[in-house]
Amino acid sequence: MANSVAEAIIGAVVLVSAAGFALYAGQTSGHGFGQSEIPLSAKFRDANGISVGTDVRVAGIKVGSITALSLDPQSYQAQVTFTVPATLQVPDDSDVKIASEGLLGGNFLSVTPGASETMLAAGDEITNTQGSIDLLNLLMRFGTGGGSK
Structure with missing residues (x-):
C-alpha cells in the first residue's frame, strides 16, 4: 500500500513537471496558450x-x-x-517587402507600419509590396555588361 501511494505521488510530480515545461516552452517560443494571431496577405510579382x-x-x-x-x-x-x-495593430497603409538578411543570409518578410489611423483586420491584404532583389542576377549582369548599351 505504501508503495502505490509513493508511486502515485511521484507520477503526479512528473505530470505537473511535464505540464509546466510544456507551458514554459510554449510561452518562450511565442506559441503560448491564449495568444491569438490574425492572418494577413500580400501579393508579389515574385x-x-x-x-x-x-x-x-x-x-x-x-x-x-x-x-x-x-x-x-x-x-x-x-x-x-x-x-x-x-495585439499588433497594423495600419492599412503599411508596406511589406521580401528582405534579405545579407549576401549569404536567408530572406524574410519585412512589414513597415504606415501612419494611417485605420488598422487591418483578419484576412485583409497589404497592397504596398516590394519583391526581393536578386543580387546574384544583378552581379552577373554587371560582370557581363548585360545591362549596358
Missing part, C-alpha cells in the same frame, strides 16, 4: 526566396511567420498569407 515558415518581422523583430503561398489565377502573382499577433 516570391523567390520565401516559403511556408519564413519569418515575418517588424523593425527586425520576429512577430509571425508565413502560413501559405499560392498563385493568384487572375493576376498571376504570388499570394502570400502570413500571421501576426492579434
Whole structure:
C-alpha cells in the first residue's frame, strides 16, 4: 500500500513537471496558450526566396511567420498569407517587402507600419509590396555588361 501511494505521488510530480515545461516552452517560443494571431496577405510579382515558415518581422523583430503561398489565377502573382499577433495593430497603409538578411543570409518578410489611423483586420491584404532583389542576377549582369548599351 505504501508503495502505490509513493508511486502515485511521484507520477503526479512528473505530470505537473511535464505540464509546466510544456507551458514554459510554449510561452518562450511565442506559441503560448491564449495568444491569438490574425492572418494577413500580400501579393508579389515574385516570391523567390520565401516559403511556408519564413519569418515575418517588424523593425527586425520576429512577430509571425508565413502560413501559405499560392498563385493568384487572375493576376498571376504570388499570394502570400502570413500571421501576426492579434495585439499588433497594423495600419492599412503599411508596406511589406521580401528582405534579405545579407549576401549569404536567408530572406524574410519585412512589414513597415504606415501612419494611417485605420488598422487591418483578419484576412485583409497589404497592397504596398516590394519583391526581393536578386543580387546574384544583378552581379552577373554587371560582370557581363548585360545591362549596358
